[in-house]
Amino acid sequence: MNLPSRPRQPSRAATAPNTNQGPSLSAQLLAVARALQDVRQGQSARAVLGGVEPALRAGVQALLMDVLRVLGTAEAVRAELAPRKPASAVDALLCTALALLLPEVPRYDAFTVVNQAVDAAKKRSATKSQSAFINGCLRSFLRERDDLLRAVAQEPVAQYNHPQWWLGRLQKDYPQDWQAIVAANNAQAPMALRVNLQRCSRADYLALLDEAGIEAVVGVGEAGLVLTRGVPVDQLPQFAQGWVSVQDSAAQMAAPLLLDGLQPHDGRALHVLDACAAPGGKTAHLLEAATPQRPIDMVALEIDAKRAERIGDTLARLSLQADVVVASGSEVASWLPAVQARHGLQQFDAILLDAPCSASGIVRRQPDVRWLRRATDIAQLAAIQRQLLEALWPLVVPGGRLLYCTCSVFHEEGEGQVAQFLRRHADAQRLPAPGHLLPQLREAGHNSLGSLARDHDGFYYALLHKPLR
Numbered sequence: 001m002n003l004p005s006r007p008r009q010p011s012r013a014a015t016a017p018n019t020n021q022g023p024s025l026s027a028q029l030l031a032v033a034r035a036l037q038d039v040r041q042g043q044s045a046r047a048v049l050g051g052v053e054p055a056l057r058a059g060v061q062a063l064l065m066d067v068l069r070v071l072g073t074a075e076a077v078r079a080e081l082a083p084r085k086p087a088s089a090v091d092a093l094l095c096t097a098l099a100l101l102l103p104e105v106p107r108y109d110a111f112t113v114v115n116q117a118v119d120a121a122k123k124r125s126a127t128k129s130q131s132a133f134i135n136g137c138l139r140s141f142l143r144e145r146d147d148l149l150r151a152v153a154q155e156p157v158a159q160y161n162h163p164q165w166w167l168g169r170l171q172k173d174y175p176q177d178w179q180a181i182v183a184a185n186n187a188q189a190p191m192a193l194r195v196n197l198q199r200c201s202r203a204d205y206l207a208l209l210d211e212a213g214i215e216a217v218v219g220v221g222e223a224g225l226v227l228t229r230g231v232p233v234d235q236l237p238q239f240a241q242g243w244v245s246v247q248d249s250a251a252q253m254a255a256p257l258l259l260d261g262l263q264p265h266d267g268r269a270l271h272v273l274d275a276c277a278a279p280g281g282k283t284a285h286l287l288e289a290a291t292p293q294r295p296i297d298m299v300a301l302e303i304d305a306k307r308a309e310r311i312g313d314t315l316a317r318l319s320l321q322a323d324v325v326v327a328s329g330s331e332v333a334s335w336l337p338a339v340q341a342r343h344g345l346q347q348f349d350a351i352l353l354d355a356p357c358s359a360s361g362i363v364r365r366q367p368d369v370r371w372l373r374r375a376t377d378i379a380q381l382a383a384i385q386r387q388l389l390e391a392l393w394p395l396v397v398p399g400g401r402l403l404y405c406t407c408s409v410f411h412e413e414g415e416g417q418v419a420q421f422l423r424r425h426a427d428a429q430r431l432p433a434p435g436h437l438l439p440q441l442r443e444a445g446h447n448s449l450g451s452l453a454r455d456h457d458g459f460y461y462a463l464l465h466k467p468l469r
C-alpha cells in the first residue's frame, strides 16, 4: 500500500456531484453499497450486478470492482474509525466510501465522495439515521488519513487486500513470487481478443480495429490480440457477426495445446469432448481451429443447464456447432452411451477438462472471488477435479490426449493434482505444457506494447497423452 505524502487533489474523473446526463454519484454509491452487502452475504458480483437497474449498471460495476480490490484496507480503516461494527447497510456504505477515498482509487475528489455518501445515506431507510455518523467517520478519515493508513498497513489483509488464508497459501506455493502475484491480482486486466480464423485473419481484423480507431497489439497464438484500452464489445467491429471474441490470453492457450499435432489417421473428423464447457469460450476456440484437413466433431458437456444455454449463445454468434449435453462429466454412464450412438464413436481423440476451480488466477478480473471463497473450498474443489480426471481418462482413445486446466494458481488444483494423477496412472504420459502460469503485473511504462502482448491471467495447463497399446 502506498502512503500519500500530501492530500490528494481533485482527480481525473468527475469532480461534480452530478451531471445533466448520468445518474448522480449518490445513487451509484447507494447501489454499490447494496451490491457489497449482497457479495458479503455470498452472492457473486456478476449475479448481483445483473439485478442493478440498467441505467446505473456500468457505473456501479466499475465502482464495485474498485471497492472490492481495496476492501481489506477499507474494512481495516473502518475498524479504526468505528471499533464497534455498524449495522450491515451502514457498514457497506461506509466501506464503499472509504474505499473510494483510498489513494489506489483516484476516481473522485475526496469531498465529493463524502458529500455524496452522506446524501446516499439519507436516501435509504436502513442508513438514514446514521448519516451524521457516516459523515463524521469520513471527515475523520480525511483529517487523519496518513496516520490511519500507516496504522492499518501492518495488517496483511489490509496491506495486500486478500484474506489471510489465501496469502498463506500463496506464500507456501510461491515463496519467491507471492507478492508479485498479489500485486498483479490487485491491478486491472487488459482486454484480450481472439479473432475467429474461420471468418478472417488476425491481420485483417487488426486493420478493421485500426479503421475503428481502436489500438491493439498482437497477442498469443495465431488469433490473439490485446487492446491498449478496453472498449464495450458492441464497439468491436463485426462482434455481433462473430468475427471476434473476448478471451484472456492464458485461456487462448488451451485450443492449440490440445489440438496441435493431433490428426485422425483415417481422414475422419477428430472426436473432441469439452467436458466442462460453459460458457463455451474454449469450445468455440477449438471449433474455430478446425480445418478441411482436420474437421472437428465436438461434444460440449456441462452440468449446469442454465450455464449450458450460454454455450448455445456463444456458438450461435460465431456460427459454430457442437452437441451440447447437460450432464456431469464424472457420471459417465448417464450420457456416454447416447453420445457414442449419436457420434459413432467409442472414445475421444481429445478431451479438454477445464475443471471447476477456485478461480484464484483470475481475481484481477473478478475481484469478488477472493472475498467469496473459503479456505475449505480448495480441498473440496480438488476432490471434484480428481473425480473428473478419473472418470474421463478412460474415455481417451490410445494415441489421444487430455488437457487438464484450471484458472487457479494454487498447487493443489494444478501441479499437485496432476502429480498425484500420474502416480495413479501408469498409462499417462506428460507432453510439454506451461504448468502454472502466473498473472502478470505489467512492467514499468505500464501499457508498454510488448508488456501488454505478454499479459495474461493465472492459469494451469497439463497435457496428458495415452500411448498406443
Ligand SMILES: C[S@@+](CC[C@H](N)C(=O)[O-])C[C@H]1O[C@@H](n2cnc3c(N)ncnc32)[C@H](O)[C@@H]1O
Binding pocket: 251, 275, 276, 277, 278, 279, 280, 281, 282, 283, 301, 302, 303, 304, 307, 327, 328, 329, 330, 354, 355, 356, 357, 388
Ligand atoms: C472453468 S468453467 C469452464 C469454462 C469454459 N471451459 C470456457 O472456456 O468458457 C467450469 C465449468 O464446469 C462446470 N462443471 C462443474 N462441475 C461439472 C461436472 N461435474 N461436469 C460437467 N461440468 C461441470 C461448471 O458449471 C462450469 O460451467
